[in-house]
Amino acid sequence: MASGLPADPVGAAEWLIGSTLSHEGAGGIIVETEAYRDDDPASHSYKGSRAGIASMFACAGTLYVYRSYGLNWCLNIVCRPGSAVLIRAIAPTQGLERMRQRRGVDDPRLLCAGPGRLTQALGITGALDGVALQHSPLTLAPRSGGLEVVSGPRIGIARAVDRPWRFGLAGSPFLSRPFPG
């Protein structure tokens, strides 16, 4: 990939921490991600391609956006066919006022702390599902300096809970939940 996204979702999830993600002037710094691999029982792609998740089997850099629990949109970036990284939280830096309006809350810590919240704050919907990142209204800028990344068990899944494939920026107040330890 042009952006240097690792093909392995676990490496990509860690790599994405600290990157800047924005959509039409609203966005911030990615502080929380999760990796989902095609050989991973917790992944939508585990049982192979089927209707509704086709974009997860597209080429690296494709956006996979799906609806969760009937109401929330969740944003993933495919890093290899069948494997993707779920963007779980960002530290809001641009377009604060716009995001507050869309979310209907004032507390900046509640603007983008969670996969459903961040898509709502940025105005991301299923319309972006299957679109290539570089041809989408989304902008992704890799991190510049080093930073401390922590990892832990993923959230909200029933299978393969033991895999520590959730990554976060150490000490960030914008995480959807704190990391154990």
Next chain:
DNA sequence: ACAGAGATCATCT
């Protein structure tokens, strides 16, 4: 602070 329930829908059994 923590626990439980409801909202809502594509996909699967």
Next chain:
DNA sequence: GATGATCTCTGTG
């Protein structure tokens, strides 16, 4: 008919 990679509100300690 059941199941989620969720969020919010409400009731209780």
